[in-house]
Amino acid sequence: MYMDFKNTFFIVVGFLFFQSAISQEGLPIYTDYLTDNYYLIHPSMAGVANCAKVRLTARQQWFGHEDAPKLLTMSLNGRFGESQSAYGAIVYSDKNGYHSQTGAYVTYAHHIMFSRSEVDLNMLSFGISAGFIQYKLDETTFPFDGSDPIIDGIVQSETNFNVDLxxxxxxxxxxxxxxxxxxxxxxxxxxxxxITSNLRRYLFSVGGVFGKLGSDWSYEPSIMFQYKDGTQEASIDLNGKVYKDMDFGSIWAGVSYRNSFDGAQYLDGSGVSSQKLRQITPLLGVNYNQFMFAYTYTYQMNSLVFTNGGFHQLTLGYNFNCRKEKYDCKCPAVN
Known part of the structure; x- marks a missing residue:
């Protein structure tokens, strides 16, 4: 009974919820980039802000269930002095059932200014990250009698080098x-x-921040599209955030809706049905002087799920080596 439950757990997770459950994909792409953390997914965002930044995230899925997915990340990025060049670093640990991975990246980014002055923001940035990822597959609890050549009954491990541009x-x-x-x-x-040899993923993000002149309120709609080359899976995030300027910094809230373009089939008792990944993530954050705190909760909107419990994530941040805000724009990622 115990092994049947464990096998069912990973079949459901791996087959239906590829976005949050596939291992061996490098740093998973969730919605934590919306918590002032775009550098996690775009290396060109290293050092783009007027402050150097440290960000810590902790994500836990399905509380109370053994071997449920969990992710820890720590990132750092900033400028080299007053230059247009920047650095970044990311370390993370991702565990999902029998699979786990740890990784470390370093980043170099360069920012080219086209502005007529420091009032108008017009900047093109390039970034490259390189790092190592160690993958592990724990087969020690697999049923092992020597008849299956794929199962060795040991902890398999492999370390790979990869690059993001x-x-x-x-x-x-x-x-x-x-x-x-x-x-x-x-x-x-x-x-x-x-398919595990080609983990190439394409990410595209666009957005803007709007608000009335002199108002303490501003609004940020954005879209993030991602495509996995090896499995030909695609999804889109539709995001909205609202900011309120305060004496101590700002408070903000938002929501993200993720929808996949690809469905997964499953047996429903009377035949074969299919469903697509659909998730909604509310988020809440506060910037207090040089500190930042954010909480996100992801809810699965599919009819067939492993559990009704969602995914909780906390983000803690600290800004340092801050320079004076240069640009007359509503651009929280830069100013």
Missing amino acids: GFSYHYLDYYAHATVKNLLKNSGVNNDIE
């Missing part, structure tokens, strides 16, 4: 980002399966 463009209150993640071929711990 991206660019960003900021013009006044608007922005656009494009990134290719996992550019190189990957072996992982399942190198006999073709």
Whole structure:
């Protein structure tokens, strides 16, 4: 009974919820980038702000269930002094059932200014991240009698090197980002399966921040599209955030809706049905002087789910080496 439950758990997770459950994909793409953390997914955002930034995130899925997915990340990025060049670093640990991965990236970014003055924001940025990912597959609890050549009954481990490339463009209150993640071929711990060798992922983000002149309120709609090359899966995030300026900094809230373009089939007792990944994520945050705190909760909107419990994530941040805000724009990612 216990093994049947465990097998059912991972079949459901791996088959239906590929966005939050596929291992061996490098740093997973959730909605934590909306918590003032675009550098996590776009290397060109390293050092784009007027402050250096440290961000810590902790994500836990399905509280109370053994081996439920969980993710920890820590990132740092900033400028090299007063230059247009920037640095960044990311370390993370991602565990999902029998699979786990740890990774570390370093980033170099460069920002080219086209502004006529420091009042108008017009900036093109390029970034490259390189790092190592160690994958592990724990087969020690698998039923093992030597008859299945795929199962060795040990902890398999493999370390891969990979590269991310991206660019960003900021013009006044608007922005656009494009990134290719996992550019190189990957072996992982399942190198006999073709799709695990190609983990290339394409990300595109566009958005803008709007508000009346002199108002303490501003609004930020944005879209993020992602495409997985190896499995030909695509999804889109539709996002909205609202900011309120305060004496101590700002408070903000928002919501993100993720919808996949690809469905998964399953047996429903009377035949074969299909459903697409649909998630909605409310988020709430506060910037207090140089500190930042945010909470997000992701709810699965599908009819067939492993559990009704959602995904909780906390983000803690600290800004340092801040320079005076340069640009007359509603651009929270830069000013």
